[in-house]
Amino acid sequence: MAALWRRRLELRGFETSLAERAVARVRGSDRARLQHPDIDLAKCIGCGACVRECPEDGVLALAHGQAVVVHGARCVGHGRCAEACPTGAIALTLGDLSQRTDLPALDAAWQAVGVPGLFLAGEITGFALVRTAVEHGRQVAAEVARRVREAAGPRPVPAAADRPLDLLVVGAGPAGLACLLEATARGLHCQAIDQAATVGGTVAAYPRGKLVMTQPMDLPRHGRLSRLSYDKDELVTLWQELVARHELPVATGTVLSRLDRRSDGAFVATTDRGTWVAHHVCLALGRRGTPQRLGVPGEDLPKVAYALLDAAAHQDQAILVVGGGDSAVEAALALAEQPGNRVTVSYRRTAFARLKARNEARIQQAMAARRLEVAFGTVVAEIGPHSVRLAAAQPAAAPVGGGPADANQTGSSGSAGAPGGASGGALPNDLVFVFAGGTPPFPLLQAAGVSFDPADRPPPAPVLDRGTGLLVALSGTLLGCLALCWVRVSAADYYDLPLAQRAAADAHAWLRPQGTVGLWAGIVAVALVVANLCYLLRRQRIGRWLPGTLQAWMNLHVATGLAAVLAAVLHCAFAYRGGAGGHALTAMLVVVVAGAVGRWCYAFVPRAQNGRQQELDELQAHTAALAGEWDRTGRGFGQAVRARVEALVAEARLGRSLLTQLLGLVRSQRRLRRELREWRVRAVAEGIPQPEIERVLGLAQRSHRVVLQLAQFEQVRGLLASWRWLHRWLALLLALLLVVHVWSALRFGGVDFAVLGLGGAR
Numbered sequence: 001m002a003a004l005w006r007r008r009l010e011l012r013g014f015e016t017s018l019a020e021r022a023v024a025r026v027r028g029s030d031r032a033r034l035q036h037p038d039i040d041l042a043k044c045i046g047c048g049a050c051v052r053e054c055p056e057d058g059v060l061a062l063a064h065g066q067a068v069v070v071h072g073a074r075c076v077g078h079g080r081c082a083e084a085c086p087t088g089a090i091a092l093t094l095g096d097l098s099q100r101t102d103l104p105a106l107d108a109a110w111q112a113v114g115v116p117g118l119f120l121a122g123e124i125t126g127f128a129l130v131r132t133a134v135e136h137g138r139q140v141a142a143e144v145a146r147r148v149r150e151a152a153g154p155r156p157v158p159a160a161a162d163r164p165l166d167l168l169v170v171g172a173g174p175a176g177l178a179c180l181l182e183a184t185a186r187g188l189h190c191q192a193i194d195q196a197a198t199v200g201g202t203v204a205a206y207p208r209g210k211l212v213m214t215q216p217m218d219l220p221r222h223g224r225l226s227r228l229s230y231d232k233d234e235l236v237t238l239w240q241e242l243v244a245r246h247e248l249p250v251a252t253g254t255v256l257s258r259l260d261r262r263s264d265g266a267f268v269a270t271t272d273r274g275t276w277v278a279h280h281v282c283l284a285l286g287r288r289g290t291p292q293r294l295g296v297p298g299e300d301l302p303k304v305a306y307a308l309l310d311a312a313a314h315q316d317q318a319i320l321v322v323g324g325g326d327s328a329v330e331a332a333l334a335l336a337e338q339p340g341n342r343v344t345v346s347y348r349r350t351a352f353a354r355l356k357a358r359n360e361a362r363i364q365q366a367m368a369a370r371r372l373e374v375a376f377g378t379v380v381a382e383i384g385p386h387s388v389r390l391a392a393a394q395p396a397a398a399p400v401g402g403g404p405a406d407a408n409q410t411g412s413s414g415s416a417g418a419p420g421g422a423s424g425g426a427l428p429n430d431l432v433f434v435f436a437g438g439t440p441p442f443p444l445l446q447a448a449g450v451s452f453d454p455a456d457r458p459p460p461a462p463v464l465d466r467g468t469g470l471l472v473a474l475s476g477t478l479l480g481c482l483a484l485c486w487v488r489v490s491a492a493d494y495y496d497l498p499l500a501q502r503a504a505a506d507a508h509a510w511l512r513p514q515g516t517v518g519l520w521a522g523i524v525a526v527a528l529v530v531a532n533l534c535y536l537l538r539r540q541r542i543g544r545w546l547p548g549t550l551q552a553w554m555n556l557h558v559a560t561g562l563a564a565v566l567a568a569v570l571h572c573a574f575a576y577r578g579g580a581g582g583h584a585l586t587a588m589l590v591v592v593v594a595g596a597v598g599r600w601c602y603a604f605v606p607r608a609q610n611g612r613q614q615e616l617d618e619l620q621a622h623t624a625a626l627a628g629e630w631d632r633t634g635r636g637f638g639q640a641v642r643a644r645v646e647a648l649v650a651e652a653r654l655g656r657s658l659l660t661q662l663l664g665l666v667r668s669q670r671r672l673r674r675e676l677r678e679w680r681v682r683a684v685a686e687g688i689p690q691p692e693i694e695r696v697l698g699l700a701q702r703s704h705r706v707v708l709q710l711a712q713f714e715q716v717r718g719l720l721a722s723w724r725w726l727h728r729w730l731a732l733l734l735a736l737l738l739v740v741h742v743w744s745a746l747r748f749g750g751v752d753f754a755v756l757g758l759g760g761a762r
Contacts, residue, residue, distance in 0.1 A: 017068065037059070053081055055228065079092050106457075165189050175284035193256065257444075283448075290438055305433050333359075348379050477562040493505070502573075514749060679697065
């Protein structure tokens with residue numbers, strides 16, 4: 001009953017995840033704007049650790065027993081999902097950037113393509129996480145220091161006031177300050193400028209008290225910042241203290257107007273306070289740039305603002321917030337919490353499109369409680385001294401890829417009746433806050449030579465297989481097997497005797513299960529089983545106090561499971577006996593075999609095929625998507641390989657029983673590998689480029705797996721159902737039998753712990 005009830009809850013969870021995924025597709029929030037988790041379903045075991053670790057709600061969920069990306073647009077690159085995955089099935093990668101014209105073309109060192117010495121770091125590169133910006137700045141400073149050191153030779157030229165700077169940093173936000181701190185730590189002749197009156201960049205413009213989500217990171221010349229979130233004022237205060245403590249050369253209130261290059265390769269930065277000459281420049285600029293204006297009458301009135309610094313300063317006022325992104329919603333909620341405020345949100349869309357989950361929940365609650373009103377499908381038509389007039393918005397297509405105009409259109413779904421102003425009437429108003437995004441400094445960058453053409457971007461680095469760590473676990477098991485064989489051979493005179501004759505042997509006192517070696521082996525076996533089960537605890541939130549990564553615990557789970565069998569075999573003196581101990585050993589062997597088979601099954605067939613968790617039409621849709629990829633080559637190579645893959649699937653026979661299904665999969669995989677080797681040799685002989693060979697053969701492996709699943713759907717479903725049943729329920733039986741065996745041994749087995757040399761009574 002408990003198992004059936006748990007299964008029902010699991011299926012309900014899958015249904016909820018699939019429904020949310022469908023909603024995300026309708027809104028467009030399923031597509032990542034930049035970074036997103038790439039899930040290898042051949043490795044994913046559906047433990048849910050990635051879902052629990054992701055700080056951005058709704059990015060990941062479990063469906064069909066495996067992790068899926070739901071709201072990819074909410075991913076900002078924390079990377080905690082990849083760190084938490086026990087099998088290395090997740091890696092952060094970039095989405096499809098082929099149509100993105102709002103991202104600069106940069107090489108691996110964050111240098112602008114075609115402009116040597118010009119680097120970009122932080123938010124302007126498209127990465128929004130504070131930790132990422134800090135790492136960008138540190139890497140740029142390290143690269144510049146390396147180049148300066150190589151150019152100077154063994155005797156560096158001392159810094160002089162009239163000598164060009166080694167590095168000019170434009171922007172004093174997280175990336176710029178980290179770059180400046182690292183540069184000064186490496187002895188570079190450097191300078192930073194920023195158009196704002198204080199350091200902090202985009203973070204300094206956040207409202208007072210706003211939490212900044214980040215990750216543990218190392219700040220140059222300061223040390224470790226270990227918390228997951230910081231108050232905005234904490235970070236700005238820290239940066240100001242670092243500037244003062246290390247006497248960093250920062251010129252605030254300095255606006256860069258143009259960046260030119262001299263004939264000798266040095267950059268000339270022209271600002272409203274003079275010029276700087278530098279051999280290297282790091283543009284650590286934000287993407288918001290100049291706030292986007294509405295272009296309506298009355299926008300120049302003093303009551304119109306484009307940022308909210310302190311919500312508590314506004315009370316007993318009628319306030320209009322323009323925009324539907326996270327910034328607008330957070331500002332509206334903060335203002336609505338102040339006494340006497342009457343807040344209205346004007347948003348041109350009919351529903352919030354890409355809000356973070358927590359902001360979505362809060363705005364929905366506020367709307368339901370009528371703490372604020374939302375006028376969907378409206379725009380500001382006119383701003384008066386004491387009122388505003390809203391008008392119906394014209395449908396507009398969202399920009400490709402989540403560019404600047406899309407920045408404040410992130411959100412959820414919802415519905416609310418528009419207030420009276422939506423139909424053309426005037427709304428009483430004291431303040432207007434506009435969060436319509438900003439105009440990024442792209443013209444300045446383009447004038448400096450930075451390209452935004454997708455064709456100029458280097459191809460993305462392939463997602464490398466980090467491995468599962470099983471090699472270490474299996475290597476340790478191999479050593480244990482060799483040691484066990486050595487014990488068996490060296491004491492063959494005892495172990496070859498029948499059980500009835502062993503008691504008369506001299507070695508019986510220490511090789512029998514209650515003897516020194518046997519008892520120690522039994523204790524080790526029990527300890528290994530307990531350690532093995534600790535992996536299940538570490539997977540849950542309550543087990544986070546256990547040290548080490550979840551992937552390390554998964555490897556420990558495998559290693560301890562195998563090692564426990566070896567220790568148990570030594571404990572029973574290489575002889576099977578009846579009773580709870582013998583049954584526990586049998587269950588242990590079956591569990592280990594089922595686990596090994598299951599790991600291979602996951603590598604070949606994702607868990608998504610099990611039972612009703614996978615529908616045939618989903619497999620057919622996947623097959624159709626793969627079919628489109630074959631046609632990208634005009635050489636006929638891809639089509640020939642595809643035809644052979646389909647022939648291999650047609651020839652495959654999995655059978656009905658568990659054993660025949662496993663043997664059928666093994667035979668099918670062996671034939672596929674042999675065919676791929678032959679095709680690789682043939683393609684090289686025909687002069688086909690290596691990248692095309694790798695793409696087609698990789699596609700062949702994926703297609704073979706999916707098409708075989710489709711053709712042998714029922715057999716695959718039965719295979720996974722069988723092995724999961726064996727592994728899960730026999731593991732529970734093993735634990736129960738082990739408890740009975742230990743209890744009966746202590747109660748009736750005559751165990752004397754004195755043989756261990758530790759003292760103790762019978």
